[in-house]
Amino acid sequence: MSRETNLQEHLCFVRECSPYYGDAWSAAWKRGGTAPPLGELPITDHVDYWEANTPQNNRLLTVPHTDGVVFKSGGTTGNPKFSFFSNEDWFLFCRQFGQGLRRGGLSAGERVANIFYGGQLYASLLFVGRCIEEAGVGVNFPIAGFASPEEIIANVKEFGISTVAGVPTTIMNLIPLLEAEKGKLTVTQFLYGGEAMYPDQVAALQRAVPGCRVRSIGIAGVDYGEMGWVDASCEPGVHRTFDDSTVLELLDEEGRSLDDAGAEGALYITNFQRKLMPIVRYPVGDRGRWADPPGTPGRRFKVLGRTEKGARIGPVTFYMEDMQRVLSGAAGETGFVAFQLVVDHEDRRDRCTVRVAVPNPTDVPKEMSTAVIDALYKERPLFPESIEKGAVHSPVVEWVTPGELLTNPRTGKLMRLIDRRFS
Structure with missing residues (x-):
């Protein structure tokens, strides 16, 4: 059976059996209709996906989970995420x-x-x-x-x-x-x-x-599955796609496909072997660049760092919605209007700087920075543990005016994550 046939049969199965995807695809694919090409289906919304994929009242899984294994898929103390596998998956x-x-x-x-x-x-x-x-x-x-x-x-x-x-x-x-x-x-x-x-x-x-x-x-995530393997032709950061089980896409900010060699965009993955917890046009959270032209078997791609959905600081993953919650709880009284994370690398360790925009930075008391860091540690205990082990630098909080936040020079949009490690 061809790869395309396997993909189409999998999409039909997911459309019929996953309540979450059935709802998410209802406008693009009417029940009982012919399966559209993968690229015509909506990309998966990360927040909605994990709100549906819960231990109780799960709306993502295609069938009852009667065999297999469950793993933690990251998240934070206040917002854990779990991945469900059947034995076969x-x-x-x-x-x-x-x-x-x-x-x-x-x-x-x-x-x-x-x-x-x-x-x-x-x-x-x-x-x-x-x-x-x-x-x-x-x-x-x-x-x-x-x-x-x-x-x-x-x-x-x-x-x-x-x-x-x-x-x-x-x-x-x-x-x-x-x-x-x-x-x-x-x-x-x-x-x-x-x-x-x-x-x-x-x-x-x-x-x-x-x-x-x-x-x-290699690259794999307990949420999205296998994504990249390496051979002797792969330079640092370069991997090959798993053609027998996945479709990897690079998309621009508007969700349009980027397929030429050298094109850069956000990585989205579909795994057409994973039945219980479907992964279709799922945002990996990294940006990438195609190293080979379209149609190359095991097409090579290079990972360029995190997208604006989340930051990886050493072994610690932190999502933007988590940072928003931390600031709302610890710094709400400052009247902060926006924030951005800056990640760099020095002395063999990553460092995260949280830049918080407030009307008057000079009015923010020094203890507010401590409160933000304490709340961050409470939300993500792995952070202070990693600092103690010398794996990452301590985070820094900067209070700035809204005009000091960096924006995309082309679109003017706020850059919520600035990853300088791959510059």
Whole structure:
């Protein structure tokens, strides 16, 4: 069966079985009518999607959830998000990504220290382990990211591990011990995922482990599924699409398709193998650039940073609606009119600056900045935990006039997220 046929059959299934998508598509696709092309369906609204996808009274799922697994999909303490998988969906997700690992060079007998995180409904540790199984090659050592650097390195030495796989912040915490053991370890490769790894971080790893390879393990999200795999042709930040299970789109601010090589836009994904919790024209939250012309098998794309829907600061994801809620609660009395987040990278760590526009910045008391940061920490406990571990810089609050907020020079619209890490 062709890819296009699989896609059309999946869309028909989703239209009939998901109350959320049935309502969202009602104007573009009348019940019982012929399925329109994917590009004629509305893009999924992120907020509406997660309001429908709840543990109780769920309006997104296509059938009752009677087997499988549930994971936390990020969110915050006050607004958690959960992803639901049937056994079949979980198997297909891990198989697709596992085959991407194999195409990317995972080899027979390769010993992988899996130091991603697991437990408390987080997926990464289990996901990477299962993907190694589905790759049919490699040996998984599920050490986990919460193990101490000393325990991780002890396991590396005892089992002769050659590959370490984890989030960059956890990998970077190993550097003092890697330098102390320089020339004595069998590690030759680091696979990172969950956040970007920047040139200064790669250089620090290669000083600690001369000659090592540092590359992405691939791109996947427990909400949107598999998105990108890497091979030898992929430069840092570049990945290939999973053609057997997904359709990746780049869209402009008006939702129009951008398909030429070199075009840049927001990334939207459709997964036509995922049945229980459908993902159709879903906003990934990143911007991207096509590296290959249309029709290229496993078409390459480069991730350019977050869109304005959310910011990723080290291991911490923060959505704009969450920041709005924090400011409304902690700084409402200032009469703030707008805000923007500025994310940069210095000394191997990310930094977030919250720029809050108020009528008179000089009238804002100093303790208001502390109140905002405290509320941010309460909303996202991973933030202060990451600061304590040295994974990110402490956030900064700036009080500015509305005219000092940066805007898009072409449209004049407020730039709610300014990501300077990819400049």
